[in-house]
Amino acid sequence: xxxxxxxxxxKRDFDFSALxxxxxxxxxVRAMDITDASELTLQARVHSRTIxxxxxxxxxxxxxxxxxxxxxxxxxxxxxxxxxxLNTAAPILHxxxxxxxxxxxxxxxxxxxxxxxSTIRANISVDLIVRTQ
Amino acid sequence: xxxxxxxxxxxxxxxxxxxxxxxxxxxxxxxPGGASxxxxxxxxxxxxxxxxxxxxxxxxxxxxxxGQTFRFTLYNSYPSPxxxxxxxxxxxxxxxxxVTNSSTVPRLITGTGTDPDTYLKVVLTAIQGSAPAxxxxxxxxxxxxxxGCSR
Numbered sequence: 001x002x003x004x005x006x007x008x009x010x011k012r013d014f015d016f017s018a019l020x021x022x023x024x025x026x027x028x029v030r031a032m033d034i035t036d037a038s039e040l041t042l043q044a045r046v047h048s049r050t051i052x053x054x055x056x057x058x059x060x061x062x063x064x065x066x067x068x069x070x071x072x073x074x075x076x077x078x079x080x081x082x083x084x085x086l087n088t089a090a091p092i093l094h095x096x097x098x099x100x101x102x103x104x105x106x107x108x109x110x111x112x113x114x115x116x117x118s119t120i121r122a123n124i125s126v127d128l129i130v131r132t133q
Numbered sequence: 134x135x136x137x138x139x140x141x142x143x144x145x146x147x148x149x150x151x152x153x154x155x156x157x158x159x160x161x162x163x164x165p166g167g168a169s170x171x172x173x174x175x176x177x178x179x180x181x182x183x184x185x186x187x188x189x190x191x192x193x194x195x196x197x198x199x200g201q202t203f204r205f206t207l208y209n210s211y212p213s214p215x216x217x218x219x220x221x222x223x224x225x226x227x228x229x230x231x232v233t234n235s236s237t238v239p240r241l242i243t244g245t246g247t248d249p250d251t252y253l254k255v256v257l258t259a260i261q262g263s264a265p266a267x268x269x270x271x272x273x274x275x276x277x278x279x280x281g282c283s284r
Contacts (some may be wrong), residue, residue, distance in 0.1 A: 002140050010176055011176070012173040013171075014172075014176055015170070015171060016170065016229060017164070017171060018165060018170055019163065019164070019168075019170075020165050022163035023163060024161060024164065024170060025160065026159070026172050027157050027158070027159070030156065041207070043183050047218070069154060071193060071194075071271065073158060074210035092205050094204060114163075
């Protein structure tokens with residue numbers, strides 16, 4: 001089965017330490033075309049990690065854009081296609097297979113969940129492995 | 134084509150537009166009052182061949198209140214191929230562009246800097262107002278890189 005590794009983001013910091021209890025989602029790719037994909041794997045490399053409480057997740061969601069309304073994000077109301085929680089000491093590789101149906105486009109976000117007086121920081125890089133039939 | 138009298142730049146000198154943020158919607162409404170949250174958009178954009186740097190920020194939509202800011206900051210950086218795991222960044226910002234609630238939409242906000250180092254790190258920082266409130270923006274941004282003066 002042929003495939004390709006698409007870099008979503010190169011190594012960089014995410015710091016949600018300012019959050020006290022709530023969550024914030026940072027989109028790292030708005031809508032990647034995956035029309036030809038038959039199997040998708042989200043992979044996150046954790047280069048460093050300091051999470052004393054709270055959490056950081058890398059999440060894939062189904063999305064669709066249309067030329068008829070190009071500035072609107074049509075996001076699926078269904079479950080996340082894949083979710084990785086950075087819960088292991090670095091360096092570590094996390095893998096998650098995207099559930100079907102994943103549609104024609106996928107969005108990747110990094111979600112931080114806060115906790116009072118906590119350090120919630122990680123340095124990560126993220127790829128999407130796209131396999132076609 | 135004749136060179137510019139002021140800076141000797143030829144019209145054939147390259148001008149490059151580097152997208153650093155495709156249209157993206159951000160929601161930092163849950164950020165506590167007075168807190169900030171940085172997002173690295175590009176760790177290292179190569180700019181060694183250019184003297185002038187202009188950051189172009191398109192503000193597509195906002196829901197913001199007083200005291201809230203989306204701040205784009207460029208930092209000089211110099212990654213090392215022999216030590217790629219480390220980040221070598223000048224902590225003093227090269228330039229900043231702020232998007233505030235006074236920025237009517239749609240709007241273009243720009244900032245210009247000159248004589249950058251070899252690479253620029255692009256960071257977007259959400260800065261919440263003194264009291265937490267809805268803070269959303271849909272933004273896109275590019276770097277315009279060129280040499281010579283602005284004539």
